[in-house]
Every structure is written in C-alpha cells, then in structure tokens.
Amino acid sequence: MSARRMIPLGAALIALAAPASAQTPAANDEPTLGLEPGAMQPVMDRGIFAHAILNENEGRWNGSNTQYRWSGEGWLGTDYDKLWIKSEGTRQSNGTLEDGQHQFLYDRAITTYFDLQGGLRSDLDSRPTRNWAAFGIQGLAPYFFDLELTGYVSSGGHLAAKFEAFYDLLLTNRLILQPQVEIDLYSKADPARLTGAGFADIDTGLRLRYEFSRNFAPYIGVVYEGNFGQTASYAKRAGESTGDFRFAFGVRVWF
Secondary structure, X not given: OOOHHHOOHHHHHHHHHOOHHHOOOOOOOOOOOOOOOOXXXXXXXXXXXXXXXXXXXXXXXXXXXXXXXXXXXXXXXXOOEEEEEEEEEEEOOOOOEEEEEEEEEEEEEOOOOEEEEEEEEEEOOXXXXXXXXXXXXXXXXXXXXXXXXXEEEEOOOOEEEEEEEEEOEEOOOOEEEEEEEEEEEEOOOEHHHOEOOEEEEEEEEEEEEEOOEOOEEEEXXXXXXXXXXXXXXXXXXXXXXXXXEEEEEEEEEEO
C-alpha cells in the first residue's frame, strides 16, 4: 500500500479546514519585499555608478630631460549604458604638449566582458587641432588582458586606428607588474601634426606598482616611445628623437 493511502482521514480533514495563514511556508519560499504574491522581483541593474582612473600619471626621464605623461579615463552610467571620457598626452620639459588625445564616448555592453563605444575624439595639444568620429570595442579578453581597439575617421577623409592592451600580473596581493602597449596607425600623412601614413608610433612600458590601497599605488618602470616610417622622418626634421627609452616613476590612482 502506498504512503499516500496510509494518511489518516482525520488528519487530512484538519489540514484542509485550516486557514491559509496558519499553513507553514515552504522552506525555499523567497520574500516578496511587499510585492503581490507571484509577482517578479525587480532586477537591481539600473543603478547609476561612476568610476575614474589615472593608469599613467608619471614623470619620464632619459638622463637629459623629463616629461610628464598622463593617460586616464572615467565613466558614468548603468551596467549597460555609460558615458566615457578618455584623455592622454605628454608635456615636454619645454612646456609644449604632444600626443593630446581626448575622447567623449557612448558605451553599450554587448557581452559580459566587452562593450561597444562610439563618439568623438579631439586631438588638442600644441599642434593643430584635429577632430575624429570614433567607433571601437573595449573589454576584458581571456586570461584577463584589458584590450581596446578603436577606429577613427576625420572630416577630411583620413582614417586612423588605435590599439591598446595591458595586463596585471600579481606577484603578491599588493605588488603588481603591468606590461602595457599602445599603437597608432594612420591612412594619410598629416605633416602639421608630424604624423605619417601607416604604422606611426608605439608607446609601451613595464611598470611595477605597490598598492597601499586599490585607490593609491606608486610605481616605477621603464618605457619606450618609438616613431616609424613617415612619422620618424618628420620627427628627424623637427629635431626630435625617433626612439627613446625612459625611466618612469609615478602614482596610479582611481576613484
């Protein structure tokens, strides 16, 4: 005889007559937070958040002169939609600004790890200003490589592309070694900005930082700045170096 048939009739009648409020809820019932029974709980993914970081905030020294280099970004938005600002540039020891690139982008998450970005890039420094439409992808690749690939088009029909990547290698929980590379390519020469067609330049380095907290991390490192092709020819004519190793020292901060 089955277990169901062995339930006493009296117990069954008492259970049926008991009010619903007196019945014990199932162990796996979840609280409804004031919602109607059976209603779906809201997904908490529409909060507004903000973040900013200076990944490069450093002096660079080659034995004869010092540069100041910055590269940072910040965003404001939800898990799916954000407004980004990115800025980078170099201040030379004579006070001139070079490689000033500033981007204002709309960002949309397309997967768990990657976002599409589109907007405006302005080259603002001591050389003539250039404006570009920007479209690219940014995210975290397998094995935790941070990657960014962006294409640009100017009103004059010039095309450009930028590739950036870095990786945080944890030697300890606080001591971190970070290799980094940034490459620029252009479809046409722009002599006024000392930029040639093709593979134009590279900025790469290896930095060792110590995180007193996640928000404050002094570091030291070595970096290489190199120009190639037409860009190197323009640099020679202007009396500038076409390739230079420098010692770097700075503080990485984020909010």
